[in-house]
Amino acid sequence: MQEYKPVSAVVIRRLPRYYRYLTELLSHGITRISSKELSTKMHVTASQIRQDLNCFGGFGQQGYGYNVASLHKEIGQILGLDGGRTMIIIGLGNLGKAIAGYSSFSKRGFILKGLFDVNENVIGKEISGVTVRNSAELEDFVKENNIDIGVLAIPKYAAQDVANRLISAGIKGIWNFSHMEINAPNNVALENVHLSDSLMTLSCKIGRIQKEE
């Protein structure tokens, strides 16, 4: 496997967006793109793009642009999308069901292996082709199936407890939607999703536009 220079956390946060755009370009049969074109499409400066993409190898060539397919493949590798990450969802309320139904996750190599809930009315039901299990089976399932990612779609009062159980069972990453920042040791990757942050940002943008008018 190719060795990469260390990529900063800020650049990592931008890579999924590059990946999405490159996927779109590929689907339109576009094989080559200049940093200028990419910059127009993505509303980022061309020099920012060159800087970002040079971080992990010189894909671009002066006057030639980027090879879309190979850049897409390389970024996919850096994002760990080539190996296939196994995933379980804990909590099958509306949000858990919505996440279970996202076909775009499986397209990107995330394999939904299990669903868990504590609610007797939900346990045993089939959602997106997967049967909901009793949360009591959580640790055994994670260990036996070598699960990479646990998705927390549960109320915040239960979040840290379930996270601890996943961590003790050897989970590698936690995707947390529980409206509460949880703690995890350094060897467990963690992404806290705060939808309200995005809504507040939108509200702030509205206020700025109104002031300008």
Add this chain to the structure above:
Amino acid sequence: MQEYKPVSAVVIRRLPRYYRYLTELLSHGITRISSKELSTKMHVTASQIRQDLNCFGGFGQQGYGYNVASLHKEIGQILGLDGGRTMIIIGLGNLGKAIAGYSSFSKRGFILKGLFDVNENVIGKEISGVTVRNSAELEDFVKENNIDIGVLAIPKYAAQDVANRLISAGIKGIWNFSHMEINAPNNVALENVHLSDSLMTLSCKIGRIQKEE
């Protein structure tokens, strides 16, 4: 109303997180905090915090720290949370239902005014205390009720069309969950939510931890 210096887009993106922490501090009865303490809690450097918060006024005092309540209030104003923003959700699938059920949004001053769907089986049902209307009524409702924010929880093939209808009816901001970046004129605020970006970032973090081990 107090005048603020222009705040950069990057700082704006961090303000919701400050706001969340300050809300938490207030709920624990904490009235004062130093930038150092805030920095430990938020995993940001103290100088970053001072820089961010100085952008829109000098709240902190050397050796005294920040007054939690007034900082909370001022950031809330910048985020436009004091006036109350009216909101409608278009699309009452699992995700739309999940968003309609988030009590934390109403706590932050976002008022759910309407729900819209095209599905006859959903129209007329009550979700989170609001009756689902036929999407055909969308433009009239937005105009008559002076709606601020339209939440798109619909499939991507319908997203730009519904966005255009909202825009023509005078919507001020669009919160887009439709897995597709939509276009809006400069006088309409736009936030595209890409949940898969967060999942890919998590996957990338897992890969980096594995390489270190």
